[in-house]
Amino acid sequence: MTQTPLKFYVPEPSGRPGQATDFSYLRLQPAGAARKPPIDIVPYDTRDLALGLIRVIDDDGRAVGPWAEDPPDDAILHKGLLAMIKTRIFDARMVIAQRQKKTSFYMQCLGEEAIAIGQSLALRPGDMHFPSYRQQGLLIAQDYPWFDMMCQIFSNDKDPLKGRQLPVLYSVPDKGFFTLSGNLGTQFPQAVGWAMASAIKGDTRIAAGWIGDGATAESDYQTALLFAHVYRAPVILNVINNQWAISTFQSVAGGEGITLAARGIGSNVASLRVDGNDFLAVYAASRWAADRARNNHGATLIEWISYRAGPHSTSDDPSKYRPADDWSRFPLGDPIARLKQYMIGRGIWSEQQHQDAQKSCEAEIVAAQKKAEAHGTMATGRTSSVATMFEDVYKEMPEHLRRQRQELGV
Amino acid sequence: MAEEKMKTRPMTMIQALRSAMDIMLDRDENVVVFGEDVGYFGGVFRCTEGLQAKYGHTRVFDAPISESGIVAAAIGMGAYGLRPVVEIQFADYFYPAADQIFSEAARLRYRSAGGYSAPLTIRMPCGGGIFGGQTHSQSPEALFTHVSGLRTVMPSNPYDAKGLLISSIENDDPVVFLEPKRLYNGPFDGHHDQPVVPWSKHPLGNVPEGYYTVPLDKASLYREGRELTVLTYGTMVYVAEVAAQEAGIEADIIDLRSLWPLDLDAITASVRKTGRCVVLHEATRTSGFGAELCALVQEHCFYHLEAPIERITGWDTPYPHSHEWAYFPGPKRVAEAFKRAFREA
Numbered sequence: 001m002t003q004t005p006l007k008f009y010v011p012e013p014s015g016r017p018g019q020a021t022d023f024s025y026l027r028l029q030p031a032g033a034a035r036k037p038p039i040d041i042v043p044y045d046t047r048d049l050a051l052g053l054i055r056v057i058d059d060d061g062r063a064v065g066p067w068a069e070d071p072p073d074d075a076i077l078h079k080g081l082l083a084m085i086k087t088r089i090f091d092a093r094m095v096i097a098q099r100q101k102k103t104s105f106y107m108q109c110l111g112e113e114a115i116a117i118g119q120s121l122a123l124r125p126g127d128m129h130f131p132s133y134r135q136q137g138l139l140i141a142q143d144y145p146w147f148d149m150m151c152q153i154f155s156n157d158k159d160p161l162k163g164r165q166l167p168v169l170y171s172v173p174d175k176g177f178f179t180l181s182g183n184l185g186t187q188f189p190q191a192v193g194w195a196m197a198s199a200i201k202g203d204t205r206i207a208a209g210w211i212g213d214g215a216t217a218e219s220d221y222q223t224a225l226l227f228a229h230v231y232r233a234p235v236i237l238n239v240i241n242n243q244w245a246i247s248t249f250q251s252v253a254g255g256e257g258i259t260l261a262a263r264g265i266g267s268n269v270a271s272l273r274v275d276g277n278d279f280l281a282v283y284a285a286s287r288w289a290a291d292r293a294r295n296n297h298g299a300t301l302i303e304w305i306s307y308r309a310g311p312h313s314t315s316d317d318p319s320k321y322r323p324a325d326d327w328s329r330f331p332l333g334d335p336i337a338r339l340k341q342y343m344i345g346r347g348i349w350s351e352q353q354h355q356d357a358q359k360s361c362e363a364e365i366v367a368a369q370k371k372a373e374a375h376g377t378m379a380t381g382r383t384s385s386v387a388t389m390f391e392d393v394y395k396e397m398p399e400h401l402r403r404q405r406q407e408l409g410v
Numbered sequence: 411m412a413e414e415k416m417k418t419r420p421m422t423m424i425q426a427l428r429s430a431m432d433i434m435l436d437r438d439e440n441v442v443v444f445g446e447d448v449g450y451f452g453g454v455f456r457c458t459e460g461l462q463a464k465y466g467h468t469r470v471f472d473a474p475i476s477e478s479g480i481v482a483a484a485i486g487m488g489a490y491g492l493r494p495v496v497e498i499q500f501a502d503y504f505y506p507a508a509d510q511i512f513s514e515a516a517r518l519r520y521r522s523a524g525g526y527s528a529p530l531t532i533r534m535p536c537g538g539g540i541f542g543g544q545t546h547s548q549s550p551e552a553l554f555t556h557v558s559g560l561r562t563v564m565p566s567n568p569y570d571a572k573g574l575l576i577s578s579i580e581n582d583d584p585v586v587f588l589e590p591k592r593l594y595n596g597p598f599d600g601h602h603d604q605p606v607v608p609w610s611k612h613p614l615g616n617v618p619e620g621y622y623t624v625p626l627d628k629a630s631l632y633r634e635g636r637e638l639t640v641l642t643y644g645t646m647v648y649v650a651e652v653a654a655q656e657a658g659i660e661a662d663i664i665d666l667r668s669l670w671p672l673d674l675d676a677i678t679a680s681v682r683k684t685g686r687c688v689v690l691h692e693a694t695r696t697s698g699f700g701a702e703l704c705a706l707v708q709e710h711c712f713y714h715l716e717a718p719i720e721r722i723t724g725w726d727t728p729y730p731h732s733h734e735w736a737y738f739p740g741p742k743r744v745a746e747a748f749k750r751a752f753r754e755a
Binding site: 178183189195196200219224391392394395398 | 468482484485526558583672
């Protein structure tokens with residue numbers, strides 16, 4: 001009998017530097033094509049939504065289809081657009097601050113601003129987020145002061161986290177923003193645990209977990225789906241598929257030839273695949289998932305299709321592994337431009353208003369940065385007292401830490 | 411203390427632990443108990459037996475076989491404001507949950523500058539002496555004591571087990587609560603071929619029925635003696651006792667109970683009194699918790715020592731099934747170490 005030699009297969013993206021990406025792998029659907037099921041749908045029956053793509057804003061900037069019904073009111077649209085503008089300007093300034101050595105590191109969410117901001121505005125105060133590191137929009141949409149964000153990034157003497165965390169790994173209990181971990185995916189089953197607790201107590205608040213496409217390869221991701229399914233936890237499980245985990249394409253995390261949302265079906269969790277660059281789709285899908293959770297129908301997994309327009313972090317150079325112009329060719333476009341076009345089309349926004357908003361945000365951020373820098377940056381080394389290093393390891397400082405603090409002489 | 415007036419009754423360590431959870435489920439509606447098999451069945455060691463029937467399945471429930479998921483869910487619940495008590499069926503199985511314990515539970519308070527905490531109690535039966543083979547016999551305490559932010563506790567008797575477990579559930583730090591399963595049903599005199607003595611015959615098996623606590627930062631002086639200090643905990647407390655009797659040595663046997671943070675004062679007071687120290691544990695030797703104890707005694711008591719510190723432990727091998735009793739530090743091996751602590755003088 002002849003034997004065929006086995007071949008080892010390694011997934012590759014469809015575009016590399018010097019060659020244009022073939023975006024057909026995205027399996028797009030036109031805006032308005034996806035149905036909107038009732039919130040008590042059986043998870044298995046969402047498989048068409050897990051394999052398709054929910055979109056609301058079409059190529060002409062109009063809201064179409066069943067997910068366009070019951071749209072957010074104009075105040076939310078204004079707030080959402082403004083928060084996206086602010087987030088983008090904030091990111092740009094912090095990247096420059098890193099280049100000026102005012103901080104060691106920064107991570108921007110360029111190109112995926114709509115996802116965190118859209119969901120934040122669709123949920124209620126008191127709901128809890130277990131974010132990853134590209135959801136600064138959750139804080140900005142809730143008007144958390146830029147000053148505090150910057151002081152965390154600069155690790156200065158007003159850093160709310162006393163210089164213990166990498167820049168951008170915020171922690172803001174008042175805004176339902178869980179303390180960020182650098183270990184990928186750990187927050188996902190924790191979000192489910194928080195939701196379980198809320199259900200155990202007969203509370204009305206729900207939780208949201210956030211993870212990237214790369215981190216879905218972590219076992220904690222599967223564990224979260226399992227617990228969410230088993231205990232029907234009132235939780236939204238967000239997967240942001242921005243196509244890249246540093247230099248590794250999402251196909252290596254298991255997205256090739258299938259969607260990441262499809263994994264939810266196997267776990268008996270209702271699953272949606274949504275255009276993450278479409279603010280209206282983000283808002284509508286988040287509201288649907290939240291209503292489902294609040295009415296005890298269980299968890300929803302949402303894969304948000306987006307594109308990481310910038311580098312992974314300030315330590316990364318994406319031109320080494322992908323076409324440099326990929327974002328400008330990404331078929332789902334720019335979330336800010338799309339919402340702006342929709343709002344202008346509706347007559348509730350104008351080019352002039354947009355430019356004015358950008359200008360005033362820029363001025364506000366410059367002022368906040370000046371104030372934050374007055375408390376020090378990594379360059380000036382004006383940090384919290386070294387004595388605070390020994391605090392918060394335990395609730396009460398044990399004797400051995402007291403001795404070590406004395407040994408350091410602080 | 412109020413407990414002196416409280417009605418007491420003989421309990422096994424299992425019963426004492428169950429009583430602690432029963433009391434805390436009753437006193438604090440934020441306490442929940444879950445883990446593999448702990449609900450309807452009451453756990454493979456039956457430690458949670460009857461608790462689901464009494465408190466309902468929203469307070470006491472079964473979990474998937476996912477140690478990482480159990481601890482992660484408990485962390486989320488802790489962030490919400492509950493006080494979860496979770497069971498890892500055997501300490502040997504905590505490894506899949508290591509990241510959630512080490513990187514998450516241990517550091518939440520620190521990395522959030524006090525904004526979040528993980529008030530969990532992670533119960534796990536540990537140790538050998540029950541023919542459990544490599545994966546039902548481990549003593550991983552050193553892996554926990556090495557991690558900043560965790561409390562590591564190991565009781566040696568029913569009285570302490572109940573009081574320490576209540577303290578652990580009430581404590582706002584994450585507590586790894588190691589239960590020597592060799593002691594679940596009775597104390598152990600080190601001779602594996604002799605019948606188990608029931609806890610009802612042991613003074614520390616007489617346990618108050620109601621609420622009381624044992625502090626998480628105090629060692630207990632199990633036996634007082636003037637010639638030698640033995641630093642030990644868990645099952646080895648009893649091995650030390652019988653070894654001292656058989657060797658005719660008046661030993662100060664210190665049951666550490668709380669391994670970290672540690673009661674250093676109790677250790678130094680005893681070693682300064684006796685001038686001789688033997689460190690005894692069942693876990694693997696190299697980089698074990700005994701190494702930390704030796705270093706601390708050397709740092710704090712060197713000029714009081716009459717002889718080098720002796721360290722007696724399990725061997726640097728995995729726990730072998732058929733050679734379990736050669737691995738387990740028995741009275742003979744311990745007594746030899748006691749004698750060496752005198753020979754070197």
